[in-house]
Amino acid sequence: MSESPNPEQGVGAAEHTHTMTGKRLAATVLFTDGQGRVLLCEPVYKQVWEAPGGAVEADESPRKAAAREVGEELGLEIEPGRLVAVDWVPPMDGRTESMVYVFDGGRLDPGRAESIRLPADELGSWEWCTIPQAHERMRPLVARRIEAALAAVETGTTVYLEAGYPVG
Template sequence: MEQLSPVSIQYYRTLPRRRLAAGLVIRDGNGCVLAVKPNYKDGWLLPGGTVDPGEAPRKAARREGREELGLDVEPGALLLIAHSAFPDPIGDGLSFLYDGGSLPEGAHVTLQEEELTEWRFVGPDEFETYFGDHGALHIQAALTGLAEARTLELEDGVEVL
């Protein structure tokens, strides 16, 4: 990358910042998805997390799979890109959900004890209970993307066509 002038640096500092998150949609043989329970907030999440500065979302999803589950899951197809605008202090962010495939028979999940307390497979009829309305919408959209072999794009929960 070329050297930036002080004027350019000042300009870039005025631009908005967004949070990026990346996750894995890992399934069992019955179409349920793997969910993890964080110890730092209510509810359940897909394995994944914040994309670090300079890190690509796909690499972040793989890293988070290793850190959170003790599994080296190579992310497959990008299933969902979702923009969500929340009021302060959350702000807006982008989520990238990747196909994490099926958990191999006999795979051993080792939870990241600093952040997670448990894991389980959750069926579609339980998505809202575990993930809330917003999370359930994203997971269902990702599964639609998987079934239709395409990437879905959502803006605040509404599919962009």
């Protein structure tokens, strides 16, 4: 009679994972208002606007990272809604490839929006923006991602993107 394989060794073991490359991970939250605009933030350290969110830390899920980042950046305690987009971003500008997860933050009512508090050392302002305004203020790839994610929210779907472009 043979022994059952140890799940930590042998069959199904992950010894090969140490040779795999790591991808950077980020998570953002898409908030909308009653007019279908999206909440964008103006960082103090760069020229382009962003959606609330940021890097996923070690041993943190993208969803938890999204909630943490919204708390840090907007002062809002939230439970992100469903995943609406995943975007593979190729290596560029000296950065390695990454995966960006976009979660639905839902409609933010005016009272809740008034409670937003920005960290002065990170964000200068926030604003409700139309998709054309997003394209004016954001890097093209990021604006495409926001536009595709908003469409996914409106249609109840989830979209896979590469460099902000829907695939499949």
